[in-house]
Amino acid sequence: NAGVMQNPRHLVRRRGQEARLRCSPMKGHSHVYWYRQLPEEGLKFMVYLQKENIIDESGMPKERFSAEFPKEGPSILRIQQVVRGDSAAYFCASSPLAVGGWNTEAFFGQGTRLTVV
Amino acid sequence: LAKTTQPISMDSYEGQEVNITCSHNNIATNDYITWYQQFPSQGPRFIIQGYKTKVTNEVASLFIPADRKSSTLSLPRVSLSDTAVYYCLVLLEAGNTGKLIFGQGTTLQVKP
Numbered sequence: 001n002a003g004v005m006q007n008p009r010h011l012v013r014r015r016g017q018e019a020r021l022r023c024s025p026m027k028g029h030s031h032v033y034w035y036r037q038l039p040e041e042g043l044k045f046m047v048y049l050q051k052e053n054i055i056d057e058s059g060m061p062k063e064r065f066s067a068e069f070p071k072e073g074p075s076i077l078r079i080q081q082v083v084r085g086d087s088a089a090y091f092c093a094s095s096p097l098a099v100g101g102w103n104t105e106a107f108f109g110q111g112t113r114l115t116v117v
Numbered sequence: 118l119a120k121t122t123q124p125i126s127m128d129s130y131e132g133q134e135v136n137i138t139c140s141h142n143n144i145a146t147n148d149y150i151t152w153y154q155q156f157p158s159q160g161p162r163f164i165i166q167g168y169k170t171k172v173t174n175e176v177a178s179l180f181i182p183a184d185r186k187s188s189t190l191s192l193p194r195v196s197l198s199d200t201a202v203y204y205c206l207v208l209l210e211a212g213n214t215g216k217l218i219f220g221q222g223t224t225l226q227v228k229p
Contacts, residue, residue: 004160033216033217035219042204042219042220042221042222043155043161043219044219045216045217045218045219048215048216055215056215056216089158091160091161093160093161093217098215099208099217100208100215101147101148101149101208102149102166102168104149104151104163104166104206104208105151105163105166106163106217107163108160108161108162109160110159111158111159111160
């Protein structure tokens with residue numbers, strides 16, 4: 001069972017371009033979480049999705065950012081009109097059940113490092 | 118809101134035992150305590166979780182006192198490769214949609 005796959009691993013975009021980050025969860029996992037980590041900072045929750053549904057997007061910036069997890073295919077985090085401040089590592093995690101109670105293990109990918117020039 | 122507090126950083130030497138304590142004074146009755154490890158340029162990795170007393174696996178031990186207001190992650194005989202950030206998490210109970218909220222973590226530096 002392959003782990004959580006994120007691609008690309010590194011992405012360079014010019015200001016104003018769009019960035020698309022992909023996350024393929026582990027087989028059998030229907031819960032996906034996206035996090036952003038700025039240099040020298042902790043992980044900040046962005047959005048929690050379950051197949052075809054956004055469960056919690058309380059950490060997503062109101063503009064330019066969107067996420068989806070379609071019935072078929074990977075989850076996509078989309079950043080429109082990128083700015084220098086979007087440069088960060090973006091991590092995706094998946095779990096077979098919603099985390100909570102006794103279930104606190106989520107599996108993280110290697111991340112996508114976005115650089116905006 | 119079960120907020121956690123842990124030291125920002127710790128230094129150790131190879132071969133020593135490292136104990137990282139986390140405070141979670143407002144932990145809810147049904148909350149488990151979970152620790153994750155993050156190496157540089159990698160995603161976090163689950164280490165261990167527990168509810169009370171002691172839990173041990175091949176990586177670490179977790180000690181939780183009876184009042185559950187704190188927990189201690191114990192790493193036996195650390196090596197240079199244990200240099201990482203260690204996060205203590207306590208999931209919110211009511212109102213949480215089911216997500217992991219990471220604090221600043223403890224940066225452990227293991228020296229030769």
